Amino acid sequence: MTARDRFFLDKSDPESWRALNGLAGTVADAAEEAGISRAVLELVNVRISQLNGCAYCLDLHVRYAVKAGVSSQQLAVLTAWREAEALYSDLERAALAVGEAATVLPEESERTAELAAAREALTDEQFSALQWAAVTMNAFNRISILSRHPVRSRGAAKAAAGTAPAPATPAPARVPGGGA
Numbered sequence: 001m002t003a004r005d006r007f008f009l010d011k012s013d014p015e016s017w018r019a020l021n022g023l024a025g026t027v028a029d030a031a032e033e034a035g036i037s038r039a040v041l042e043l044v045n046v047r048i049s050q051l052n053g054c055a056y057c058l059d060l061h062v063r064y065a066v067k068a069g070v071s072s073q074q075l076a077v078l079t080a081w082r083e084a085e086a087l088y089s090d091l092e093r094a095a096l097a098v099g100e101a102a103t104v105l106p107e108e109s110e111r112t113a114e115l116a117a118a119r120e121a122l123t124d125e126q127f128s129a130l131q132w133a134a135v136t137m138n139a140f141n142r143i144s145i146l147s148r149h150p151v152r153s154r155g156a157a158k159a160a161a162g163t164a165p166a167p168a169t170p171a172p173a174r175v176p177g178g179g180a
Contacts, residue, residue, distance in 0.1 A: 009147045020139060027132040034125035038068040040092055044099040044130065045137050046070075047078055051103045054141040056149035094121035095130050102134035 010017045031041055042065035049057040062075060077084045081096050088096070097118040101111050119127055
């Protein structure tokens with residue numbers, strides 16, 4: 001693939017990219033105020049990125065998740081989280097259900113049931129923050145997928161530094177889905 005074949009959407013309109021990152025920061029602040037930990041947000045970000053098949057975001061958010069304290073066991077079985085109840089708290093399961101419902105958009109009756117069950121474990125503020133986090137993460141996934149952001153081997157990343165534009169990566173402390 002040549003440089004001409006790649007179109008980095010995030011680089012093509014920096015103002016829109018900054019606006020999306022600003023939204024992500026606002027959402028992260030709301031999540032924190034609602035009592036949702038960074039670890040829970042990153043668990044949701046990883047799951048959404050799995051569902052969307054976004055390799056760049058998976059690579060980024062798995063690292064953020066580990067840094068936030070998500071266990072390697074939780075990450076290893078995340079695709080089957082419903083079958084591993086002992087590994088996830090009620091809040092984590094509710095957050096994952098919200099993230100999945102916002103990503104795969106199941107039939108309305110199924111989505112309504114999923115979200116109603118999740119709401120039982122969440123405050124209104126948490127429910128709102130998690131839905132916004134999911135919407136934001138889905139946007140970052142789509143930008144990375146459309147831009148074909150490269151995932152490099154950690155060892156190769158140093159050697160190849162500067163060979164392709166890296167997507168803008170906001171500081172992970174505030175951004176629920178940012179960094180795509």
